[in-house]
Amino acid sequence: MHIQILTMSFSLPGCRSLKEKRQRMGGIHERYGRQPAVAVCESGDRERLDASEWSFVVVGNSAQEVESLCSEIEERVQRTVDARVMAAVRDRL
Incomplete structure (x- = not known):
């Protein structure tokens, strides 16, 4: 099992x-938290x-599966959220 x-x-x-702020972030939790392979939370700047x-x-x-899903999430979030992405950091566990 791989985790990132x-x-x-x-x-x-x-x-x-x-x-x-909630409107502009566009329901990230609802959209990605439903996927069985993804857990999501607002982790900072609350x-x-x-x-x-x-x-x-x-x-x-x-x-490869984990890397692909992270890339997909990153791309979709950049397209759908009304905010500027300042950083995207990946950490493997």
Whole structure:
């Protein structure tokens, strides 16, 4: 079994409320948390309105499978979230 953690940091310029922050982040938890091989949570910058950090724990039978799923998540999040991706870091466990 292979495990990788993908941590993505976002900037939300001009965000003025927690409600707006939730709307702009576009339901990341609902979208990716339903996949059986992925656990997702807001892991940082919870109190800030202009920033957010999300971590995805991805599990698979092969390193290639995990790497592919992390790449897919990263690409889809960049396309669907109304925020700037400031960093995307992957850590293998």
